[in-house]
Amino acid sequence: MMGKGELWGSLGSAMASIMFVWAMYQNYFPHELRSQIRRRLEKLRSFLYPYIQITFPEFQGDGFERSKAFVAIERYLDKSSSKQAKRLRAKIVQDCELIILSMQESEEVTDEYQGIKLWWACGKNTPDRQSISYYPREDEKRYFKLTFHKKYREIITNTYLKHVLNQGKAITINDRQRKLHTNNKNEGYSYRRSMWSSVVFEHPSTFDTLAMEPNKKQEIIDDLITFSKAKDYYARIGKAWKRGYLLYGPPGTGKSSMIAAMANFMKYDVYDLELTSVKDNTELRKLLIDTSSKSIIVIEDIDCSLDLTGQREKQKEEKEDEKDEKDPVKQEIKKMEEKKSSQVTLSGLLNFIDGLWSSCGGERLFVFTTNYVEKLDPALIRTGRMDKHIELSYCKFDAFKVLAKNYLNIESHDLYFNIGRLLDETNMTPADVAENLMPKASGEDADICLERVIKAIEKAKEDAKLKAEEEAKAKAAEEEKARAERAEEKQKKKDDQCNGVVKENGEIAS
Numbered sequence: 001m002m003g004k005g006e007l008w009g010s011l012g013s014a015m016a017s018i019m020f021v022w023a024m025y026q027n028y029f030p031h032e033l034r035s036q037i038r039r040r041l042e043k044l045r046s047f048l049y050p051y052i053q054i055t056f057p058e059f060q061g062d063g064f065e066r067s068k069a070f071v072a073i074e075r076y077l078d079k080s081s082s083k084q085a086k087r088l089r090a091k092i093v094q095d096c097e098l099i100i101l102s103m104q105e106s107e108e109v110t111d112e113y114q115g116i117k118l119w120w121a122c123g124k125n126t127p128d129r130q131s132i133s134y135y136p137r138e139d140e141k142r143y144f145k146l147t148f149h150k151k152y153r154e155i156i157t158n159t160y161l162k163h164v165l166n167q168g169k170a171i172t173i174n175d176r177q178r179k180l181h182t183n184n185k186n187e188g189y190s191y192r193r194s195m196w197s198s199v200v201f202e203h204p205s206t207f208d209t210l211a212m213e214p215n216k217k218q219e220i221i222d223d224l225i226t227f228s229k230a231k232d233y234y235a236r237i238g239k240a241w242k243r244g245y246l247l248y249g250p251p252g253t254g255k256s257s258m259i260a261a262m263a264n265f266m267k268y269d270v271y272d273l274e275l276t277s278v279k280d281n282t283e284l285r286k287l288l289i290d291t292s293s294k295s296i297i298v299i300e301d302i303d304c305s306l307d308l309t310g311q312r313e314k315q316k317e318e319k320e321d322e323k324d325e326k327d328p329v330k331q332e333i334k335k336m337e338e339k340k341s342s343q344v345t346l347s348g349l350l351n352f353i354d355g356l357w358s359s360c361g362g363e364r365l366f367v368f369t370t371n372y373v374e375k376l377d378p379a380l381i382r383t384g385r386m387d388k389h390i391e392l393s394y395c396k397f398d399a400f401k402v403l404a405k406n407y408l409n410i411e412s413h414d415l416y417f418n419i420g421r422l423l424d425e426t427n428m429t430p431a432d433v434a435e436n437l438m439p440k441a442s443g444e445d446a447d448i449c450l451e452r453v454i455k456a457i458e459k460a461k462e463d464a465k466l467k468a469e470e471e472a473k474a475k476a477a478e479e480e481k482a483r484a485e486r487a488e489e490k491q492k493k494k495d496d497q498c499n500g501v502v503k504e505n506g507e508i509a510s
């Protein structure tokens, strides 16, 4: 066996010979001749090996960012990898429900595009020197290498690669585990801590389970589909790729269920923004930047989240208070209270929705919900901020049929006609109807549940009638009181006038 010294020795002499040959070549072959030789060699190589290779490294730029192309190719090749490759890498996603198999290094799979055969290989660049690196990815430089015949250069570079990236991206979006994020209370964010906490988003609501008028539902679905396909359109008209929805209606009419259905339909993440926990407008902007594209940013009960109506007046009052307040202790307490409460302003929120920052990332939906649409500042809900206003209302027959299908798995029943008539006559929320439809014991069948619904609607109708009567009575009493007050006032005026005349007469008399 060759010792270390011998090895170095022979390596040294080999190097010396190579350098000698190289020097001779440089000296005795003029530049012209050398380039001719190079060209001939290149031709020979291309004749003997008529293939083109393209490499897609896993990391790009400064080596920190995982190349999106690499990820898309990896997902595109999953199908052929799991069928063809012998050594596979497994990744488990969606709460252990999905296993993604991708090929390991040194494996090769074939693909076919418009009758053209292509080869994809996975390789790994191992660093040639052993170094202790601060960066963990230093030793993990994987890449994909695509090989194809040079006569297909045009079609592969122009259409095939685009097809691979689009397909891969679509698979990634489809399989990704979606998240429900909520903003953390500001206690000083560290560079490690995200501004959002998240859990896996698994809400079962879909447009199929959502009870509402079919035409209205279809309109919303069409709107969402149009939005998702409109990237180029938004770019062309110079608008940020985002859309605002305002969902309004009484409690229990399905606003939150609608948001979940939208998220499931679009396969978007949800960012549930608790506005009262946001310290100020700057923090609001940071939260926005920290959201990803393909997401729904939700602010529920927007009317309760912020004093959006009386904000300016309130600020004025505060200024006056400040003038009056001289006591330093009270001033300190006030300052602490101010620190605790949110200082997000209406203009901060307006900027959040359609300021310059709102455009970063793209493909985002903003959804606000409220029970009292009339309370909101018109600037907040104007078109462009909240593009579509959707009213979720009381349960009518169409909505009832969806609920009955969901809860009892029935399409029709003898009692349907009666229920439809009753629902027309009274206001009952889908939440209340759903609660009565749900079987309460194992033996309960559709008849029992529907009877219960009828009873509940009749009771709601009776309650509404009593309430209306009481309100009418109260109104009549108020009107009567006002009339009496007016009469009294009139009488008083008359008496005053009379007294005035008497007094005048008296004065004249005296």
Ligand SMILES: Nc1ncnc2c1ncn2[C@@H]1O[C@H](COP(=O)(O)OP(=O)(O)OP(=O)(O)O)[C@@H](O)[C@H]1O
Pocket (backbone or CB within 6 Å): 209, 210, 211, 212, 249, 250, 251, 252, 253, 254, 255, 256, 257, 258, 371, 392, 430, 431, 432, 434
């Ligand atoms: N339109 C609907 N379709 C299907 N289910 C509904 C609908 N509306 C309400 N429900 C049922 O009632 C429950 C409450 O509904 P949801 O939370 O969506 O109402 P909401 O309008 O958001 O109420 P709030 O204004 O109080 O937040 C849901 O869990 C769902 O089961």
Ligand SMILES: [Mg+2]
Pocket (backbone or CB within 6 Å): 255, 256, 257, 300, 369
């Ligand atoms: Mg809700």
